[in-house]
Amino acid sequence: xxxxxxxxxIGVCGGIAAYKSAxxxxxxxxxxxxxxxxxxxxxxAFISPLTLSTLSEKPVLIHFxxxxxxxxxxxxxxxxxxxxxxxxxxxxxxxxxxxxxxxxNLLTAVYFSxxxxxxxxxxxxxxxxxxxxxxxxxxxxxSIGNYLIDAEVGELASxxxxxxxxxxxxxxxxxxxxxxxxxxxxxxxxxxITLGATREYLDPVRYITNASSGKMGFALAEHAxxxxxxxxxxxxxxxxxxxxxxxxxxxxxxALEMFEKSRELFSLMDYAIFCAAVADYRPKxxxxxxxxxSSETVTLELIKNPDIAQELSKFKKEHxxxxxFALETEQALENARLKRIRKHLDIIVMNSIENPQSTFEYDTxxxxxxxPTQEISLPLKSKKEIAQDIWKIILSFEKEKSSQRHESL
Ligand code: C5P
Numbered sequence: 001x002x003x004x005x006x007x008x009x010i011g012v013c014g015g016i017a018a019y020k021s022a023x024x025x026x027x028x029x030x031x032x033x034x035x036x037x038x039x040x041x042x043x044x045a046f047i048s049p050l051t052l053s054t055l056s057e058k059p060v061l062i063h064f065x066x067x068x069x070x071x072x073x074x075x076x077x078x079x080x081x082x083x084x085x086x087x088x089x090x091x092x093x094x095x096x097x098x099x100x101x102x103x104x105n106l107l108t109a110v111y112f113s114x115x116x117x118x119x120x121x122x123x124x125x126x127x128x129x130x131x132x133x134x135x136x137x138x139x140x141x142x143s144i145g146n147y148l149i150d151a152e153v154g155e156l157a158s159x160x161x162x163x164x165x166x167x168x169x170x171x172x173x174x175x176x177x178x179x180x181x182x183x184x185x186x187x188x189x190x191x192x193i194t195l196g197a198t199r200e201y202l203d204p205v206r207y208i209t210n211a212s213s214g215k216m217g218f219a220l221a222e223h224a225x226x227x228x229x230x231x232x233x234x235x236x237x238x239x240x241x242x243x244x245x246x247x248x249x250x251x252x253x254x255a256l257e258m259f260e261k262s263r264e265l266f267s268l269m270d271y272a273i274f275c276a277a278v279a280d281y282r283p284k285x286x287x288x289x290x291x292x293x294s295s296e297t298v299t300l301e302l303i304k305n306p307d308i309a310q311e312l313s314k315f316k317k318e319h320x321x322x323x324x325f326a327l328e329t330e331q332a333l334e335n336a337r338l339k340r341i342r343k344h345l346d347i348i349v350m351n352s353i354e355n356p357q358s359t360f361e362y363d364t365x366x367x368x369x370x371x372p373t374q375e376i377s378l379p380l381k382s383k384k385e386i387a388q389d390i391w392k393i394i395l396s397f398e399k400e401k402s403s404q405r406h407e408s409l
Contacts, residue, residue: 024086129151196276
């Protein structure tokens with residue numbers, strides 16, 4: 001994940017938009033980043049340091065001097081610690097100090113000490129934002145290498161309408177992600193990924209399922225997001241999770257539910273990856289009450305579930321790319337090749353079960369990726385690395401497909 005373990009300094013200034021910093025911190029934390037908040041003394045009137053220290057899981061820093069006599073917050077060390085500094089909201093007052101070398105509080109002193117990239121998200125009333133002095137400061141700060149995350153147009157706290165609202169936290173996060181991961185071939189694209197196991201209920205408490213963990217699917221979803229896509233994960237029963245809150249998760253239980261949700265989304269997608277371990281059959285009868293223990297043996301009658309990958313591929317449009325998975329125990333390669341054709345998939349990823357560390361619950365996998373023109377064998381590696389390789393193959397397949405289309409025109 002692009003922001004995992006990244007060290008983020010968030011500077012909060014005294015404006016009403018300071019309330020949005022709570023959400024911004026939350027989003028960074030959800031992505032696995034380490035967040036240190038520095039507040040100007042004025043900003044504490046708008047949002048409580050306790051709120052921001054709770055969300056960032058670190059004491060918020062406000063003054064040079066710590067509460068304990070003789071101890072101080074080392075602005076130089078803080079400036080060097082960060083991978084990125086974001087001043088949000090940035091008021092006209094603080095921007096003025098940043099542009100003019102005035103280090104009269106901890107936040108500005110850290111700013112002048114920071115060697116990392118600095119982003120600033122102005123928030124102020126519309127007339128302040130277009131005042132020639134403020135405009136000059138913003139332009140000057142950009143000219144010396146700071147990055148502007150521009151204010152948005154909308155209702156302002158003054159009751160006026162215009163440009164001056166702080167950029168939404170989601171937009172700020174995306175800007176920072178783009179900065180760290182500039183290679184974004186999936187920007188503007190939509191990706192659907194089915195993942196996890198389905199549960200096929202016999203009665204309200206019992207079901208047939210399998211041991212799929214969802215790890216491979218989440219790794220594919222996270223990497224698609226890193227490459228710029230909007231990702232929709234249709235999540236069955238899983239024992240893993242993603243901390244990336246930008247991935248839309250649609251939770252389902254049964255194969256029929258997974259089919260329904262996938263069908264709703266499929267036509268809007270550019271890519272569909274069928275990674276779920278869908279039960280092939282479901283009990284014909286689902287008892288409304290818990291089944292009683294009576295006879296020595298019980299026979300279950302099972303009926304076939306729809307094959308989601310196969311059914312949806314029938315509606316596949318020219319630009320869409322579909323990818324399936326195949327876990328085979330006999331004549332693996334041959335069966336996987338046939339499955340790709342039978343299910344009208346562009347690509348199929350064959351899970352090798354020869355290596356014991358390549359099954360459901362492991363963090364590693366060993367696969368062969370089968371496209372119409374190639375069979376690429378990937379050695380045992382982490383599911384995250386396999387996900388990166390699979391996306392690389394999908395993108396080069398897409399390139400090949402579009403160049404063939406151009407040649408035939
Ligand atoms: O036929 P088999 O279950 O081996 O096929 C595996 C592939 O088909 C996987 O991509 C899986 O997600 C998909 N599949 C499906 N719906 C089913 C069964 C499998 O989408 N009912």
